[in-house]
Amino acid sequence: MGMFKKLAVLAGAAGAVGSYVKKNPEKVNQAVDKAARFADQKTKGKYSDKINGVTQKVSDATKPRPAH
Template identity: 55%
Template sequence: MAKLFRKVVVLAGAAEAARRYARKNPEKVNRMAESAGRFVDKQTKGKYRDRINTVVRKVRTQTGPDQPTA
């Protein structure tokens, strides 16, 4: 159980670091998300295009200029 708790704590720390990076570098994050989306779409031959586009849109809304910087 302690091993699982440690893994959850590490994952939570990584997620927070990713959120801070996204807040400080929204343009880079958006470019990377769009590039990754195009790559995955190409690799899956468009099979998951709608889902990929939804995720990329969500990234853009989370990194938009109206998001709090705290």
């Protein structure tokens, strides 16, 4: 598969993910929280700060934006 075709596929997937996140922010946050707990448990807390930072960024990104 050519590089441009791969980029087009990735762009389409990113668009689909963005659409899903906008429609289902609660489900996304739940899934991220579950994955974060799993990763934290498997790493025995070694990367807790980094995991919590990513979880917070996702939470911030899924908050509803005020309409202008």
